[in-house]
Amino acid sequence: MKNVSSAEPQQENLGAALLASPVRRAIMSALEENQQRHESSAEATIGLTAAQLAERLGLHVTTVRFHLDQLDKAGLVASEFTTIFGVGRPRKVYAAVAAPQPPGRAELNLQLLAGLLAESFGADRTPAQAGEQWVAQNLELEDTGPAQSAGEWLTKVGQLIDVLQDWGYTPNLSTSDAGRSCRIDLVKCPFLELARANPDVVCGIHRGLLAGVLHQLGERDATISLEPFVGPELCHAHVATTHPFRNRSASIQEPS
Numbered sequence: 001m002k003n004v005s006s007a008e009p010q011q012e013n014l015g016a017a018l019l020a021s022p023v024r025r026a027i028m029s030a031l032e033e034n035q036q037r038h039e040s041s042a043e044a045t046i047g048l049t050a051a052q053l054a055e056r057l058g059l060h061v062t063t064v065r066f067h068l069d070q071l072d073k074a075g076l077v078a079s080e081f082t083t084i085f086g087v088g089r090p091r092k093v094y095a096a097v098a099a100p101q102p103p104g105r106a107e108l109n110l111q112l113l114a115g116l117l118a119e120s121f122g123a124d125r126t127p128a129q130a131g132e133q134w135v136a137q138n139l140e141l142e143d144t145g146p147a148q149s150a151g152e153w154l155t156k157v158g159q160l161i162d163v164l165q166d167w168g169y170t171p172n173l174s175t176s177d178a179g180r181s182c183r184i185d186l187v188k189c190p191f192l193e194l195a196r197a198n199p200d201v202v203c204g205i206h207r208g209l210l211a212g213v214l215h216q217l218g219e220r221d222a223t224i225s226l227e228p229f230v231g232p233e234l235c236h237a238h239v240a241t242t243h244p245f246r247n248r249s250a251s252i253q254e255p256s
Contacts, residue, residue, distance in 0.1 A: 019076070021067070023057075023059070023063070023067055024067050024070070024071060026057055027053055027057065027064065027067055027068065027071065027077075028071070028076065028077075028096055030048065030053055030056050030057060031047070031048060031053075031077065031094060031095055031096040032096045034046075034047070034048055034095075035095060035096060046082075046084060046093065047078075047079070047080070047082075047093030047094045047095040048093060048094055048095075049091050049092065049093050049094075050064045050065045050068055050092070050094070053068070053094070068094055071094075072094070075097060076096070076097055077094045077095060077096055077097060078094070078095050078096075078097050079092055079093065079094050079095075080092070080093060081093075126204060126208075127200070127201045127202070127203075127204030127205045127207075127208065128204045128205070128207050128208035128211065129208060130205055130208060131204070131205040131206060131207065131208020131209040131210075131211070131212060132208040132209075132211055132212035132215070133208075133212075134208075134209065134212070135163075135208075135209060135212030135213055135215075135216060136212060136216070139163065139212075139213065139216060141159065141213065141216040141217050142217070143216060143217060143218040144217065144218050145218040146218055146219055146220070146221065146241070146243040147218075147219065147241060147243065147245070148245055148246045149245050149246065150178060150179030150180065150245065151179075153179060153180065153219075153241050153245075154175065154179055154182070156214065156217045156218075156219060157173065157182050157184075157239060159213065159217060160184075160210065160213045160214065160217075160239070161173060161184070163209070163213050164184070164186070167190065167209070168190035169186050169187070169188075169189065169190065170186075170187040170188055171184050171185060171186055171187070172184070172185040172187065173185075177240070180240055180241055180245075181238065181239075181240040182238070182239050182240065183236055183237070183238055184236070184237040184238075184239065185234060185235075185236060186234065186235040186236070186237055187233060187234055188233045189233070189235060192233065195228065195235075196229070199228055199229075203226050203228055203235075206226060206237070207224055207225075207226055210224050210237060210239060211224050214239065219241060219243075221241065221242045221243050222239055222240065222241050222242070223238075223239070223240045223241075223242060224237070224238070224239050225237075225238045226238075
């Protein structure tokens with residue numbers, strides 16, 4: 001059904017205000033119930049006329065038309081003329097407009113990256129600095145100082161994995177050098193096409209993200225490198241700590 005009203009940016013707030021009215025909420029409910037009934041019976045969805053709504057709600061048709069006009073202008077209902085009722089001139093019918101779907105993961109990822117790119121260019125930052133700035137502004141991580149053991153270091157790498165998952169990655173982890181060095185397999189990068197077109201920029205942001213997370217966690221001497229496109233949908237991130245671990249065996253006292 002075609003919406004005869006144009007949607008404007010301020011309509012979302014206008015729509016919320018209009019639905020404060022019990023009458024308008026009742027009209028919307030009646031339209032939604034009508035659409036659900038047709039969908040459940042696999043029939044073509046037919047809107048309701050102002051007269052039909054007035055009869056269902058026990059209201060005067062003039063009152064219903066007034067409220068429908070307001071809802072139509074706000075983009076909450078759509079209207080069209082139909083001859084489905086048979087003889088006579090076409091009648092105007094109304095249907096509730098489905099609420100817009102929230103953006104999906106891919107769209108959110110692109111919005112995030114676009115914002116970081118804008119920051120990078122607009123504030124004269126390098127892509128890596130833009131990634132670090134995002135961490136500083138959006139994450140609250142506990143600075144516990146540099147890890148004193150492999151277990152402490154891997155706990156911090158685990159928090160880094162959580163951040164990567166939030167960004168849309170599917171990371172896998174492997175370790176070497178007694179836990180000091182970690183390779184993170186970045187599977188199906190959510191920014192894959194952009195990374196292929198602009199590897200220095202996109203990978204630079206990701207390097208800044210990794211560095212920013214570890215820095216917040218107290219790992220200021222960590223080394224970070226990226227190895228892009230080792231496979232069609234695979235990149236490697238290498239992170240390692242250069243801070244000396246404490247000698248745990250020396251701290252274990254012999255029993256007396």
